[in-house]
Amino acid sequence: MATIAQAIRMALHTGEEKLGVKDIFGEDVGPPLGGVFTCTQGLKTTWNAPLDERGIVGMAIGLAMAGNRPVAEIQFVDYIFNTIDLLKIAGNTHWCTAGDIEVPLVIMTPVGSGIHGSIYHSHSFDAIATHMPGWKVVLPSTPKDVYGMLISSIKDPNPVMFMYPKALIRIQGEEKIPGEPEDPKELSRMIDAPVGDRSQWKPLWPTISDFEIPIGKAKITNDGTQLTVITYGRHVPICTKIAKELSLEGFSIEVIDLRTLLPWDKEAVFESVQKTGRVLVVNEDTEVTNFGEHIIRSIIDQCFYHLTCAPKLLAGVNTPGIGLAQVLEMEQVPQEKHIKLAILELLQTDA
Amino acid sequence: MPKTKAKTKASLSPFELAKSRGFQALKVYHNMVKARVLEERLIKMSKSEDGYFWIGGPGEEAFNTNLGYLIHKGHGLDYDYMHFHYRQSATLLALGMPMIDAIRQMNTKVTDPFSKGRNFVNHFVKNEWNVMPVTSPIETQYSIAPGTAWAQKKHGGKGITIVTGGDAGTAEGDFATCLNFSSRPDMELPILIIVTNNKFGISTPFEQVHGDRVIAKRADAFGIQWDCVDGNDTVASYNALFEAMEYVRFSRRPFCLEAHVSRLHGHSSSSGAARIQSETDCLEKFESFLESELLVEKNELQAIKAKYEEEALLALKQVREEPYPDPSTIFDYTYAGEM
Numbered sequence: 001m002a003t004i005a006q007a008i009r010m011a012l013h014t015g016e017e018k019l020g021v022k023d024i025f026g027e028d029v030g031p032p033l034g035g036v037f038t039c040t041q042g043l044k045t046t047w048n049a050p051l052d053e054r055g056i057v058g059m060a061i062g063l064a065m066a067g068n069r070p071v072a073e074i075q076f077v078d079y080i081f082n083t084i085d086l087l088k089i090a091g092n093t094h095w096c097t098a099g100d101i102e103v104p105l106v107i108m109t110p111v112g113s114g115i116h117g118s119i120y121h122s123h124s125f126d127a128i129a130t131h132m133p134g135w136k137v138v139l140p141s142t143p144k145d146v147y148g149m150l151i152s153s154i155k156d157p158n159p160v161m162f163m164y165p166k167a168l169i170r171i172q173g174e175e176k177i178p179g180e181p182e183d184p185k186e187l188s189r190m191i192d193a194p195v196g197d198r199s200q201w202k203p204l205w206p207t208i209s210d211f212e213i214p215i216g217k218a219k220i221t222n223d224g225t226q227l228t229v230i231t232y233g234r235h236v237p238i239c240t241k242i243a244k245e246l247s248l249e250g251f252s253i254e255v256i257d258l259r260t261l262l263p264w265d266k267e268a269v270f271e272s273v274q275k276t277g278r279v280l281v282v283n284e285d286t287e288v289t290n291f292g293e294h295i296i297r298s299i300i301d302q303c304f305y306h307l308t309c310a311p312k313l314l315a316g317v318n319t320p321g322i323g324l325a326q327v328l329e330m331e332q333v334p335q336e337k338h339i340k341l342a343i344l345e346l347l348q349t350d351a
Numbered sequence: 352m353p354k355t356k357a358k359t360k361a362s363l364s365p366f367e368l369a370k371s372r373g374f375q376a377l378k379v380y381h382n383m384v385k386a387r388v389l390e391e392r393l394i395k396m397s398k399s400e401d402g403y404f405w406i407g408g409p410g411e412e413a414f415n416t417n418l419g420y421l422i423h424k425g426h427g428l429d430y431d432y433m434h435f436h437y438r439q440s441a442t443l444l445a446l447g448m449p450m451i452d453a454i455r456q457m458n459t460k461v462t463d464p465f466s467k468g469r470n471f472v473n474h475f476v477k478n479e480w481n482v483m484p485v486t487s488p489i490e491t492q493y494s495i496a497p498g499t500a501w502a503q504k505k506h507g508g509k510g511i512t513i514v515t516g517g518d519a520g521t522a523e524g525d526f527a528t529c530l531n532f533s534s535r536p537d538m539e540l541p542i543l544i545i546v547t548n549n550k551f552g553i554s555t556p557f558e559q560v561h562g563d564r565v566i567a568k569r570a571d572a573f574g575i576q577w578d579c580v581d582g583n584d585t586v587a588s589y590n591a592l593f594e595a596m597e598y599v600r601f602s603r604r605p606f607c608l609e610a611h612v613s614r615l616h617g618h619s620s621s622s623g624a625a626r627i628q629s630e631t632d633c634l635e636k637f638e639s640f641l642e643s644e645l646l647v648e649k650n651e652l653q654a655i656k657a658k659y660e661e662e663a664l665l666a667l668k669q670v671r672e673e674p675y676p677d678p679s680t681i682f683d684y685t686y687a688g689e690m
């Protein structure tokens with residue numbers, strides 16, 4: 001099965017071939033490297049931008065205003081912060097101009113912890129990205145979703161912040177992207193650039209069937225009736241694994257992979273919460289003014305009388321950064337043991 | 352490098368040269384007066400119940416009118432893209448904007464074609480003419496403009512991108528971004544990078560907070576040609592803009608042009624917007640020039656002003672009767688593709 005890195009490449013290839021993408025750019029995005037996470041290897045329209053995030057975002061906005069469909073990468077989300085006023089412009093332009101100008105761009109950027117990234121390669125951007133109305137903000141967690149949602153992001157007439165979890169970039173998916181070869185080794189031979197000299201290398205793209213995953217639709221990764229876990233990004237596989245394990249002990253836990261943060265799938269969340277009455281939101285952003293707080297507030301507004309106990313948010317601790325030492329990161333970002341404990345506590349809380 | 356001097360017939364005066372390049376003195380004069388009258392009306396509105404904050408372009412009419420007349424106006428990559436500062440009313444008028452539209456924006460009416468009552472005055476946008484949105488954050492337009500220029504470079508044709516902004520804003524990194532993105536080897540951009548230098552950012556003199564003295568000279572480090580012009584000299588402005596735009600249009604390379612302009616009513620309504628007598632007035636200068644060169648009588652010029660004053664006043668009366676935006680529309684246009 002493809003990895004997230006390969007899924008991004010294949011989606012961008014489709015973008016180049018079928019969706020009018022003419023520029024894929026960012027720091028080290030072009031040849032020879034094809035991105036520090038190899039997400040842009042072998043593509044036709046990639047180029048290396050100067051080390052200038054404001055220039056990269058500005059270029060994307062200008063291209064989009066001129067009717068192009070640019071895809072720009074910010075190498076790590078940790079370095080997006082000096083572009084925020086430009087991001088705000090991308091998000092507010094359609095509103096400010098009363099519909100005169102559209103800004104159909106995609107910014108893709110890896111987020112979060114899990115690669116021993118220490119203080120400046122572990123940031124999350126959920127809270128800030130969702131604080132910029134006019135943007136669509138997505139954070140898929142599997143290669144198949146990454147492929148399908150990147151296609152929708154490119155097609156969307158709005159700016160889309162396409163975040164993907166750094167910790168999962170090289171993990172093979174459990175579900176096949178329709179059309180990818182059966183054997184992952186075969187896919188690797190086709191589209192992974194060789195080590196060493198690549199000047200003569202060309203990828204052999206598999207034919208992916210037309211498919212996309214809409215922005216704004218969550219996915220239930222485990223059905224359940226006693227508790228709803230709402231999560232996204234790198235915590236999806238962890239929460240799903242816990243739910244499956246606990247089902248062997250007789251617990252029934254529903255896990256929702258939100259996939260899109262703006263506009264998020266309220267329907268799916270409310271429906272699940274009205275069924276289970278218990279809520280745990282899990283993410284890795286710092287916990288103060290966390291996006292999960294918004295989800296919980298919305299649940300309280302809409303599902304209060306269905307709740308059996310107080311909803312809980314389990315998020316990153318409110319520290320200025322993530323420490324490099326493994327023992328520090330393990331205490332700063334919710335891990336399997338913390339999530340399992342929180343789930344069991346909620347299940348045991350009396351109505 | 353400083354601009355290589357255009358080869359011109361030595362015998363031609365700057366005025367004759369400008370005329371040979373399409374400069375129409377009376378047409379330019381009309382637009383300058385119209386812009387001045389409009390801005391004076393907008394200032395009055397800001398001091399009354401008819402409006403709020405004012406910021407705009409009195410003092411830049413000479414330069415900005417010429418710019419407007421030299422632009423290839425239209426929609427799409429074959430025409431010129433504009434990323435403007437908030438002192439550009441004379442350019443928009445020269446492009447064909449009716450006065451009343453700016454008055455509508457000041458009066459926050461739903462008929463304001465740029466933002467339906469959402470944005471400050473002089474925050475223009477018009478996709479149909481490639482006028483990209485004026486936004487309040489200083490200097491962001493210099494990061495965005497290379498995007499339309501790159502789209503034009505790839506497309507081919509003769510369309511160029513024009514970006515304008517003030518002197519103080521060039522301290523932001525976006526200005527360097529623009530110079531760098533515009534001058535990458537094999538990716539040089541057809542972009543005219545303009546700085547309208549009025550020597551101030553609000554209250555802070557340029558010279559107090561900058562070590563360099565000629566802003567356009569920064570282009571040198573990037574191998575970009577540059578020039579400086581007295582923006583209060585209508586004819587010189589036309590010639591400088593003509594040469595800069597021809598260069599960008601045909602070489603498909605960047606050019607940086609610094610114009611020294613006046614700020615006749617100070618920064619904005621927040622600093623009172625009173626007329627500052629010590630600043631040179633490009634309109635008065637051009638009037639004297641016309642009187643001596645074209646032998647136009649002073650009273651003829653006064654009649655032109657009276658005509659536009661009446662137009663502005665009538666426009667205001669009409670706009671007062673137009674509706675405000677309906678508060679139920681606040682979410683409209685949050686996203687493209689849905690309503």
Ligand SMILES: Cc1ncc(C[n+]2csc(CCOP(=O)(O)OP(=O)(O)O)c2C)c(N)n1
Nearest residue numbers: 487488489516517518519520549551552553
């Ligand atoms: C990024 C940013 N910082 C501060 C301001 C507030 N502000 C508005 S205009 C201005 C001065 C701009 O001076 P200059 O660039 O010389 O343009 P001018 O107004 O003189 O034409 C400032 C500081 C702003 N709008 N944007």
Ligand SMILES: [Mg+2]
Nearest residue numbers: 517518551552
């Ligand atoms: Mg200034």
